[in-house]
Amino acid sequence: MPELPGPLSFDDPEALARLKKRHAAERRFKFxxxxxxxxxxxxxxxxxxxxGSQAVAAFSHNKVVFHLPLExxxxxPNGPGDPAAVAENxxxxxxxxxEDLLATFPEAGETAARTRELNGLVTRLAVIPMARETSxxxxxxxxxxxYRAPLSDDLDLYLKGKVAPEIDLRLDEITxxxxxxxxxxxxxxxxxxxxxxxxxxVLREAMQRADTAMAEAGPDAGYSILLQHxxxxxxxxxxxxxxxxxxxxxxxxxxxxxxxxxxxxxxxLILLPESARNVTDRQVAxxxxxxxxxxxxxxxxxxxxxxxxxTYPEIAGVLAAIVGSLFTMLVTSMIAIPIGVFAALYLExxxxxxxxxxxxxxxxxxxxxVPSIVFGLLGAAVFLNLLALPRSAPLVGGLVLGLxxxxxxxxxxxxxxxxxxxxIRSAAxxxxxxxxxxxxxxxxxxxxPGIMTGAIIGMARALGETAPLLLIGxxxxxxxxxxxxxxxxxxxxxxxxxxxxxxxxxxxxNTAAAILVLLxxxxxxxxxxxxxxxxxxxxx
Amino acid sequence: xxxxTTSTVALEETKAIDTKVDCRNINVFYGAxxxxxDVSMAIPSRSVTAFIGPSGCGKSTFLRCINRMNDTIExxxxxxxxxxxxxxxNSAAVDPVLLRSRVGMVFQKPNPFPKxxxxxxxxxxxxxxxxRSRDDLDExxxxxxxxxxxxxxxxxxxxxxxxxxxxxxxxxxxxxxxxAVSPExxxxxxxxSALDPIATAKIEELIDELRERFCIVIVTxxxxxxxxxxxRTAFFHLGKLVEVGDTEHIFTNPTDNRTQDYITGRFG
Ligand SMILES: Nc1ncnc2c1ncn2[C@@H]1O[C@H](COP(=O)(O)OP(=O)(O)OP(=O)(O)O)[C@@H](O)[C@H]1O
Ligand SMILES: [Mg+2]
Numbered sequence: 173m174p175e176l177p178g179p180l181s182f183d184d185p186e187a188l189a190r191l192k193k194r195h196a197a198e199r200r201f202k203f204x205x206x207x208x209x210x211x212x213x214x215x216x217x218x219x220x221x222x223x224g225s226q227a228v229a230a231f232s233h234n235k236v237v238f239h240l241p242l243e244x245x246x247x248x249p250n251g252p253g254d255p256a257a258v259a260e261n262x263x264x265x266x267x268x269x270x271e272d273l274l275a276t277f278p279e280a281g282e283t284a285a286r287t288r289e290l291n292g293l294v295t296r297l298a299v300i301p302m303a304r305e306t307s308x309x310x311x312x313x314x315x316x317x318x319y320r321a322p323l324s325d326d327l328d329l330y331l332k333g334k335v336a337p338e339i340d341l342r343l344d345e346i347t348x349x350x351x352x353x354x355x356x357x358x359x360x361x362x363x364x365x366x367x368x369x370x371x372x373x374v375l376r377e378a379m380q381r382a383d384t385a386m387a388e389a390g391p392d393a394g395y396s397i398l399l400q401h402x403x404x405x406x407x408x409x410x411x412x413x414x415x416x417x418x419x420x421x422x423x424x425x426x427x428x429x430x431x432x433x434x435x436x437x438x439x440x441l442i443l444l445p446e447s448a449r450n451v452t453d454r455q456v457a458x459x460x461x462x463x464x465x466x467x468x469x470x471x472x473x474x475x476x477x478x479x480x481x482x483t484y485p486e487i488a489g490v491l492a493a494i495v496g497s498l499f500t501m502l503v504t505s506m507i508a509i510p511i512g513v514f515a516a517l518y519l520e521x522x523x524x525x526x527x528x529x530x531x532x533x534x535x536x537x538x539x540x541x542v543p544s545i546v547f548g549l550l551g552a553a554v555f556l557n558l559l560a561l562p563r564s565a566p567l568v569g570g571l572v573l574g575l576x577x578x579x580x581x582x583x584x585x586x587x588x589x590x591x592x593x594x595x596i597r598s599a600a601x602x603x604x605x606x607x608x609x610x611x612x613x614x615x616x617x618x619x620x621p622g623i624m625t626g627a628i629i630g631m632a633r634a635l636g637e638t639a640p641l642l643l644i645g646x647x648x649x650x651x652x653x654x655x656x657x658x659x660x661x662x663x664x665x666x667x668x669x670x671x672x673x674x675x676x677x678x679x680x681x682n683t684a685a686a687i688l689v690l691l692x693x694x695x696x697x698x699x700x701x702x703x704x705x706x707x708x709x710x711x712x
Numbered sequence: 713x714x715x716x717t718t719s720t721v722a723l724e725e726t727k728a729i730d731t732k733v734d735c736r737n738i739n740v741f742y743g744a745x746x747x748x749x750d751v752s753m754a755i756p757s758r759s760v761t762a763f764i765g766p767s768g769c770g771k772s773t774f775l776r777c778i779n780r781m782n783d784t785i786e787x788x789x790x791x792x793x794x795x796x797x798x799x800x801x802n803s804a805a806v807d808p809v810l811l812r813s814r815v816g817m818v819f820q821k822p823n824p825f826p827k828x829x830x831x832x833x834x835x836x837x838x839x840x841x842x843x844r845s846r847d848d849l850d851e852x853x854x855x856x857x858x859x860x861x862x863x864x865x866x867x868x869x870x871x872x873x874x875x876x877x878x879x880x881x882x883x884x885x886x887x888x889x890x891x892a893v894s895p896e897x898x899x900x901x902x903x904x905s906a907l908d909p910i911a912t913a914k915i916e917e918l919i920d921e922l923r924e925r926f927c928i929v930i931v932t933x934x935x936x937x938x939x940x941x942x943x944r945t946a947f948f949h950l951g952k953l954v955e956v957g958d959t960e961h962i963f964t965n966p967t968d969n970r971t972q973d974y975i976t977g978r979f980g
Binding site: 593599604605 | 779781784810816821824825886
């Protein structure tokens with residue numbers, strides 16, 4: 173018989189070397205683990221920060237303050253007896269806004285194109301809340317209505333500094349403003365020649381720097397220069413200089429140019445040519461003038477949460493999508509949870525273990541792995557074409573997502589049921605409880621927290637599903653909050669998808685904000701799941 | 713063959729005693745594997761019968777035939793008759809649910825429901841409709857706990873979870889739960905194997921008291937326990953009943969060599 177090795181001594185060098193290696197391996201493993209977790213946290217943080225910083229722009233919005241006289245014959249053409257007509261009289265209310273704007277900036281009346289440019293400050297649909305509210309208080313006809321209309325999305329972005337880089341300069345005192353005619357014959361135009369104590373040395377320097385920068389940027393680059401003093405703004409006319417090449421010519425934009433004399437105006441270099449942005453210099457000037465008059469207020473953009481979708485980003489909101497998602501989830505939960513739980517109960521507690529149940533088991537696992545778009549196709553084929561259920565409705569979306577969630581719920585429920593110790597079942601059966609009594613009195617209550625957790629996580633996944641909803645038409649433009657599961661509706665993730673493909677820049681922050689709303693819902697749902705698990709966790 | 717003689721011995725004795733449970737030619741199979749081979753035995757009422765034998769010999773399996781708990785094991789198949797009060801429990805006329813209200817069971821590991829002490833006891837009477845009113849139920853709970861010798865320890869905390877009791881208390885709670893439905897037979901599968909000597913002594917005392925009203929069958933690995941609490945002992949080996957008789961007789965003067973070897977600790 174071979175000798176057994178003797179006991180190790182504490183200072184055996186070989187043993188110590190082995191021990192050292194083992195400790196090193198342990199430290200290495202811990203380090204890798206921490207590295208992995210840091211990576212995960214880093215990306216999560218990056219995601220939240222990038223979405224959050226984009227969304228910030230959407231959470232506040234600049235509004236234009238109006239004091240509008242509610243002229244009865246304009247806003248209530250059918251008289252005060254017809255509130256519905258008032259609520260729908262968008263043109264009437266918008267005319268009030270247009271008239272007010274034109275009264276503020278009479279120079280825009282010169283041409284029809286210029287008037288349209290001015291009307292671009294506030295979109296037509298922005299008056300809907302005013303029309304609605306007025307229709308509910310028709311006794312206020314004739315009074316003055318204080319209304320905050322959201323500023324057009326592009327101008328809002330301009331005020332938030334998101335349209336183009338800008339250089340603001342304080343100029344030296346303007347000594348004189350002279351009206352001159354430049355050019356000859358029919359081509360002659362009226363211009364302003366401004367004289368400065370230092371001959372605009374600061375401005376000229378900045379222009380030189382901008383010119384070199386623009387030359388590198390390419391032929392389409394360019395910039396505008398606006399001079400502002402109070403609500404008076406003029407614009408530098410590029411390319412036009414006097415005979416000596418020294419004089420800078422300006423054209424009036426708004427206000428009284430003569431007021432610039434004796435002032436030290438601000439010069440704004442907007443480093444993007446007018447043709448490359450959605451806001452004109454004039455619109456910028458009007459906006460700045462309104463701001464100077466205290467008529468621009470920045471406020472929390474509640475309408476993002478309380479409005480339905482719109483084609484105009486400044487008045488578009490996620491409410492309809494939230495309600496659509498809720499209806500969808502309602503249908504989903506009504507399908508997935510009862511069917512899933514009962515299927516799991518049957519498979520786990522009643523079904524004999526044979527080939528058929530093995531086959532079912534394998535296929536439930538397969539089903540859980542089927543791409544969601546396939547469920548969308550199935551839903552379109554079965555629910556829309558075969559059963560002729562309404563398109564774009566949460567009912568159908570909920571059914572599809574319910575089928576999608578079903579395998580998850582079944583798998584989670586089975587795991588929860590399996591976790592109930594068999595001794596509990598024996599105890600109940602041994603007392604003479606029937607199989608069904610055992611299951612419903614003892615097993616199901618003990619498995620319930622696990623089942624709920626699984627169901628909620630499944631629902632959270634369904635909440636974020638986009639592809640199947642696209643296929644059953646829930647991508648339709650829905651401007652009304654749905655009032656039931658058979659109404660046309662869209663869902664949050666679909667809205668995010670749609671907004672993210674919007675052409676205008678302002679959809680970007682809106683999309684990020686909608687993503688935050690969706691993430692909030694998910695976090696809340698997962699928190700509920702964690703809470704349930706903690707609260708009802710039992711030891712036996 | 714030795715088996716046939718044992719069976720005849722058992723059958724002869726059947727006439728002599730007041731039989732509560734009469735098992736005839738029981739065979740149990742797990743799938744294709746046979747676990748119990750043609751066992752016949754009469755179990756007397758108002759006494760304690762102990763099943764002893766080496767591990768894996770089929771004591772639990774045989775015990776479960778008496779209240780048809782083998783039905784809950786999918787692969788198990790039982791042949792033969794178990795007659796209680798003149799009726800074969802395996803016949804179609806007997807519902808296992810009713811049977812188990814008459815044949816209670818206590819398991820190796822205490823398995824109280826994760827509910828209050830009160831609800832643990834009240835569950836059986838509730839599902840069998842034994843209590844007409846809340847007062848009835850209170851009385852049943854109190855009586856059961858008293859008979860299980862647990863009342864004094866828990867009467868102040870009936871609303872606390874049964875899982876919060878000590879192991880020995882939990883096992884007595886399970887016994888109280890079993891007797892709450894007024895069974896005639898109580899099956900105990902190694903009820904003390906998870907308990908310390910003091911808790912074990914309490915349970916043994918309890919079993920001795922319960923004997924006056926119930927027919928008790930207890931599986932045990934402890935020879936001393938079998939000798940202390942039982943009046944009759946059955947020795948199983950490899951799925952066969954080797955010998956059954958008065959405990960005193962089995963322990964002092966066993967007929968079979970295997971029994972002799974087992975109780976003297978030569979194998980097992
Ligand atoms: N559920 C089962 N499925 C298959 N075989 C089983 C099952 N339960 C028991 N057996 C087998 O039946 C035989 C008898 O088992 P049983 O549990 O009745 O023995 P036991 O005498 O109670 O043993 P122990 O004293 O260890 O509890 C054993 O060989 C065992 O492997
Ligand atoms: Mg056993």
